[in-house]
Amino acid sequence: MRIETHLGDIRFLEADLMVAAVFEDERPPGGLAGLLDWYLCGLLSELLIEGKVTGREGEMLLLATQGRITCSKFVGVGLGRSGAESDLLPRLLSEVVERVCGLQVRTVAMEIFGSRRKRTSPQPGVNLILKHFNERSGGQGRSPEKLILIPESETQLDQVEKVLRGR
Numbered sequence: 001m002r003i004e005t006h007l008g009d010i011r012f013l014e015a016d017l018m019v020a021a022v023f024e025d026e027r028p029p030g031g032l033a034g035l036l037d038w039y040l041c042g043l044l045s046e047l048l049i050e051g052k053v054t055g056r057e058g059e060m061l062l063l064a065t066q067g068r069i070t071c072s073k074f075v076g077v078g079l080g081r082s083g084a085e086s087d088l089l090p091r092l093l094s095e096v097v098e099r100v101c102g103l104q105v106r107t108v109a110m111e112i113f114g115s116r117r118k119r120t121s122p123q124p125g126v127n128l129i130l131k132h133f134n135e136r137s138g139g140q141g142r143s144p145e146k147l148i149l150i151p152e153s154e155t156q157l158d159q160v161e162k163v164l165r166g167r
Contacts, residue, residue: 002146007157011069016105021113022055022076032111033076039068089114097132101143109148122156126163
């Protein structure tokens with residue numbers, strides 16, 4: 001699997017699927033989910049207000065982007081209360097990767113879970129994502145051909161690229 005990074009306008013990012021965190025206590029949604037919500041004219045916010053999506057731990061939502069961005073699908077991953085997600089990431093990322101691979105997409109763009117709220121290093125999140133995709137590609141089933149990691153800032157981009165160079 002090829003691994004790249006992307007920082008900038010996601011509307012034209014060539015990916016089949018985007019994956020982002022949705023928190024129970026974050027309204028409106030922030031990070032990549034908030035940006036996607038903006039491009040989807042508040043569709044995610046509407047689902048949150050109606051209670052159809054909660055952001056609770058382990059909840060997953062698949063939405064079509066309706067041609068509003070180049071990427072055709074979005075998966076929102078419920079991480080529970082913001083700030084507590086690092087404890088559940090190892091278990092939850094395994095399930096996220098399984099579901100993503102089950103969708104049989106060629107290219108996945110993914111937010112780096114675990115570092116946004118606390119402004120911590122993205123290294124643990126990147127390592128977990130790579131570990132689970134590597135485990136999946138070694139087993140049965142189809143893995144994406146390309147993974148695009150989406151950091152939230154220039155600083156985080158530099159840190160992610162340093163992790164990737166060290167692989």
